Amino acid sequence: MTIKDIARECGVSISTVSRVLNGRPDVREEVRQRVLSCMQRHNYIPNNTARDLVKTSSDTVGLVVRGVSNPFYANIIKTIQQEIDLAGYTLVMQQIHSGEDEIKCGAIMEREKKLRGVIFLGGRSDYTDAEIALVNVPFVCCSYTNSYGNLSANRYSSVSIEDEETAFRAVEALYHMGHRRIAALISEKDDRSVSELRYGGYLRALKTYGVEQDDDLVVCAGNYDMPGAYHAVRELLQREKEFTALFCISDSMAIAAMRALKDGGVSVPESCSVFSIDGLEMAEYTDPRLTTLSQPTELMGQESVRTLLGLIEGNSAHKQVIVQAALKAGGSVRPI
């Protein structure tokens, strides 16, 4: 009696039998029972050597951070680490650049470190079934979700704000303050990720309020870094197009943008309002303080760990958790 025979008799795939053997959560209860009773009936004894080969070491969880030294992640990483420790697991972290492939990195880590699960902190929002099949353990997307993909809701887990809607709210707020010439500082228009989503919210807000969209008011930094943001805004100023407000897709980019505006002779908020998204601690100390829609980072870290451990321990199903961004009013915006 082999695993193949069990699979044939139960009418399931070999990998399903293997998942049952390894106590994986992604097997329907009815199927699990059918496989287990078939094994009992035949006194099937799993080949332990073979099982050990594919078994994960017992307590390691991976964290893949995409976007090296993004200060927005600091508080989430701290929370994830604390929660993983409290739960008795070990966290192994890997940081990659925002251009790298987090799924591939997670898949390699999973095998090398024998992970029980992975949290992806930052990533693309357009995964396919084939792509995520690379990762053989439960995973949670933290700070993003499958907005552009076609994964069914019972195939993946995520914890995030509604990026498009949050950007819409920021630009809407600028509109209500009287701004009509609203520029945007983004990373890329089509990165299938946070930048594209927040850019989408910007476009929808302009459209909703009947504001003509001007491509000359949109600058792409090409990345999420501060030097990139700084140079993009310097370039925006060189276009000599009038604008009274600048929407930035992240706080760290907004801080670099305020520096670029100042260096270009534009005072914030007198000549240009700046509004962004994230809620960095540092943004409370800049001059002027940044007005931003703040993400609940501690809650996001906690929910990510809770969701992942539920999946690992088999007592909960995939879910997409949406959290709310809250306004932190600074001094970087003014009504006109």
Add this chain to the structure above:
Amino acid sequence: MTIKDIARECGVSISTVSRVLNGRPDVREEVRQRVLSCMQRHNYIPNNTARDLVKTSSDTVGLVVRGVSNPFYANIIKTIQQEIDLAGYTLVMQQIHSGEDEIKCGAIMEREKKLRGVIFLGGRSDYTDAEIALVNVPFVCCSYTNSYGNLSANRYSSVSIEDEETAFRAVEALYHMGHRRIAALISEKDDRSVSELRYGGYLRALKTYGVEQDDDLVVCAGNYDMPGAYHAVRELLQREKEFTALFCISDSMAIAAMRALKDGGVSVPESCSVFSIDGLEMAEYTDPRLTTLSQPTELMGQESVRTLLGLIEGNSAHKQVIVQAALKAGGSVRPI
């Protein structure tokens, strides 16, 4: 039956069999299956001793970060992680508050995670032999050294700037710009750590140049956080003592201090120059840009890993590496 026999029977190389045994992803699925079923057929039991040599438990290095979410550490952590990965080890990180005991944390981690070595990022500078005896594996102190302790040089390793001397240089520079009433923002006067060392450099500079030291010009934040620094400087302003410059022991504290000065109606650098130590990327974007003595964080991360691996692999002895801070001139200081 040995790994050699398996390889021969499957028509693959020994290293391919080894990769399958170690769950590595770089093996074609068809080859993996062939190898696994050959093993099952022969009830092959991998030689555990040999496997353990390459298994995760024996290749783990710990990183204890003291001072949760200190932005100065971000670049060092990134570098340490990259270098550890490159060397084929696994990094496990733990973050603790600046009041917690890093040695105790490292000692517990060492046992729980079966570490090969530990890097302490931030810590006290007064270890005793009895204290470090808790840690049974090689360790390196990164960003601090045993300034107040009595460990002999062949008992510990460290990578750091000369904190006292660097603070001396900062205050000396303010003196040469004409400042005589120089305030100091520190964490504590006697924390046996970075704050006490840099405060010592401040005191020595005043003494060297014959400037009278005024205790009313020294404020202790009690920690290294931005809110603590902000409130300390607001308190300093309430004392209504005249000062024309403020020396800060860290960039993040200096950024909070500039905010507090501004909120108290004191403009930087017109009414007060601000000079600090660290070299955060963020400090290049504040208004004004911060003038600071910048630590070579990438080099510090690299040297820490190199030193630790030398100790682990037994091909080098303990050493104390001193690196140099370099001036990053901003706009937060002016001659008077």
